[in-house]
Amino acid sequence: MAFYLKNSRNIINNLKSKVGLSSLMKQHSCSCLNHNNYCRFPASTATSPFAPQLNNLDLNSHKRGCLFMSQRFESTIAEKQFASVQNGEDNQALDFPGGKIIFSPDMRFLSESPSAHTYCFRVLDDNGQLIKQSNYIQVSEEIAVKMYSDMVTLQTMDTIFYEAQRQGRISFYVTTIGEEAINIASAAALTSDDFVFPQYREPGVLIWRGFTLQEFANQCFGNRADYGKGRQMPIHYGSNKHKYFTVSSTIATQIPHAVGAAYSLKMDKKDACVVTYFGDGGTSEGDFHAALNFAAVTEAPVIFICRNNGWAISTPTSDQFRSDGIAVRGQAYGVQSIRVDGNDALAMYSAVHTARKMAVNEHRPILIEAVTYRVGHHSTSDDSTKYRPAEEIEWWRMARDPVTRFRKWVESNGWWSSEAETQLRSSIRNQLLHAIQMAEKVEKPPVEELFTDVYDDLPSNLREQEKLLRETISRHPQDFPADVPH
Numbered sequence: 001m002a003f004y005l006k007n008s009r010n011i012i013n014n015l016k017s018k019v020g021l022s023s024l025m026k027q028h029s030c031s032c033l034n035h036n037n038y039c040r041f042p043a044s045t046a047t048s049p050f051a052p053q054l055n056n057l058d059l060n061s062h063k064r065g066c067l068f069m070s071q072r073f074e075s076t077i078a079e080k081q082f083a084s085v086q087n088g089e090d091n092q093a094l095d096f097p098g099g100k101i102i103f104s105p106d107m108r109f110l111s112e113s114p115s116a117h118t119y120c121f122r123v124l125d126d127n128g129q130l131i132k133q134s135n136y137i138q139v140s141e142e143i144a145v146k147m148y149s150d151m152v153t154l155q156t157m158d159t160i161f162y163e164a165q166r167q168g169r170i171s172f173y174v175t176t177i178g179e180e181a182i183n184i185a186s187a188a189a190l191t192s193d194d195f196v197f198p199q200y201r202e203p204g205v206l207i208w209r210g211f212t213l214q215e216f217a218n219q220c221f222g223n224r225a226d227y228g229k230g231r232q233m234p235i236h237y238g239s240n241k242h243k244y245f246t247v248s249s250t251i252a253t254q255i256p257h258a259v260g261a262a263y264s265l266k267m268d269k270k271d272a273c274v275v276t277y278f279g280d281g282g283t284s285e286g287d288f289h290a291a292l293n294f295a296a297v298t299e300a301p302v303i304f305i306c307r308n309n310g311w312a313i314s315t316p317t318s319d320q321f322r323s324d325g326i327a328v329r330g331q332a333y334g335v336q337s338i339r340v341d342g343n344d345a346l347a348m349y350s351a352v353h354t355a356r357k358m359a360v361n362e363h364r365p366i367l368i369e370a371v372t373y374r375v376g377h378h379s380t381s382d383d384s385t386k387y388r389p390a391e392e393i394e395w396w397r398m399a400r401d402p403v404t405r406f407r408k409w410v411e412s413n414g415w416w417s418s419e420a421e422t423q424l425r426s427s428i429r430n431q432l433l434h435a436i437q438m439a440e441k442v443e444k445p446p447v448e449e450l451f452t453d454v455y456d457d458l459p460s461n462l463r464e465q466e467k468l469l470r471e472t473i474s475r476h477p478q479d480f481p482a483d484v485p486h
């Protein structure tokens with residue numbers, strides 16, 4: 001039998017000094033309650049002066065019991081504290097709402113940075129070899145081969161769609177080059193019941209979940225088969241079937257949405273969590289901060305995955321923030337956090353797999369900072385050599401490519417060969433070229449679709465806009481795409 005007390009960090013010292021229980025107490029966190037705020041007392045506590053109350057508790061009723069006990073202890077301590085402050089004794093600490101505050105005569109400011117940088121968890125070295133004693137979750141041959149194949153699919157899709165944009169066949173594109181491991185390994189560690197609130201550099205999650213290359217192409221071409229009916233720019237994918245919320249260009253808006261969705265999963269007692277992705281730039285938005293705090297206090301099962309890729313368009317992280325990256329901010333909000341080598345697929349898989357268990361079983365948010373590099377330009381509207389050295393990009397592309405690193409590990413297990421590689425790459429390339437040709441042939445959605453799906457009855461301002469649009473098209477037909485029915 002064991003006993004649990006709420007806010008025990010705050011009262012443990014008082015108990016030690018005033019009640020003399022120190023030899024009986026063992027501080028340790030309780031995973032099923034409010035985490036760090038609870039202490040477990042061993043059965044021997046039964047010999048303490050509090051034995052009659054403690055004996056009324058057991059493991060199953062400890063939550064009810066500890067609330068009762070904590071109220072009892074807190075009120076006793078508050079009374080004693082009040083009396084001792086009145087008497088001018090023991091004024092070194094006080095219970096404030098929310099926790100004990102220790103007073104000190106030293107005027108000491110908290111340092112702006114920790115003395116040591118936060119460690120970065122990795123499993124595979126740069127050469128794809130397992131680092132001895134690394135603490136990782138095993139993946140089966142089947143999962144490893146699918147992970148590798150999907151990373152190659154993502155890389156090939158990026159190359160071909162990027163070229164299609166350069167040829168003027170699609171209007172815009174964003175590549176994920178360099179971030180394939182974050183995309184695919186995180187997706188592999190989730191279940192299909194988990195909801196995804198993406199930024200825009202995570203299409204690999206959809207690849208993993210079975211969104212077809214034809215579906216990707218239909219969205220980029222904005223044709224009639226696109227679920228968004230051509231209303232959004234290319235790469236703004238969404239899929240009800242795959243629980244993947246539609247990409248919104250507006251940075252960081254998805255982060256609080258994810259927390260709300262996670263809170264609702266918790267209230268519905270679902271065995272699932274929510275995962276949201278964002279970049280280092282996204283963490284400068286207020287939405288990021290509100291979301292972390294909201295998730296911490298509601299104990300929402302949400303995994304925040306920050307792709308810290310060094311650049312937010314042309315803004316380097318040194319101009320973005322002065323903290324030791326992103327992971328440390330989780331701690332400030334009361335969220336367990338980890339920094340991971342985002343170019344190590346096994347480390348990403350292990351961290352997300354573990355985070356998912358913690359989120360779902362313990363009802364808590366987790367923050368993962370995946371350290372990586374944006375190898376491509378920000379988008380097809382950007383030329384990143386204007387603001388960063390070409391050698392830096394090349395170094396990451398060659399020496400730290402996550403796809404090659406993972407391939408070496410898969411090969412060293414005897415699960416992959418150069419014949420399989422050649423066959424996979426040529427098959428994906430052919431499928432993509434075919435998907436593009438098909439998507440190009442499908443008609444575009446008609447003009448009236450611009451105005452549907454929001455209101456049952458079009459309000460007068462939208463009717464006016466539609467009229468104005470049609471008049472403009474008839475006055476300037478040469479400026480209007482010939483393949484859009486109107």
Ligand SMILES: Cc1ncc(C[n+]2csc(CCOP(=O)(O)OP(=O)(O)O)c2C)c(N)n1
Binds near residue numbers: 201313374
């Ligand atoms: C609220 C808002 N501000 C600015 C922009 C313009 N913008 C588009 S992408 C981007 C950079 C985002 O960088 P980051 O979040 O680090 O993601 P990355 O592109 O590196 O993956 C900016 C500033 C926007 N879309 N939304």
Ligand SMILES: [K+]
Binds near residue numbers: 279312
């Ligand atoms: K970024």
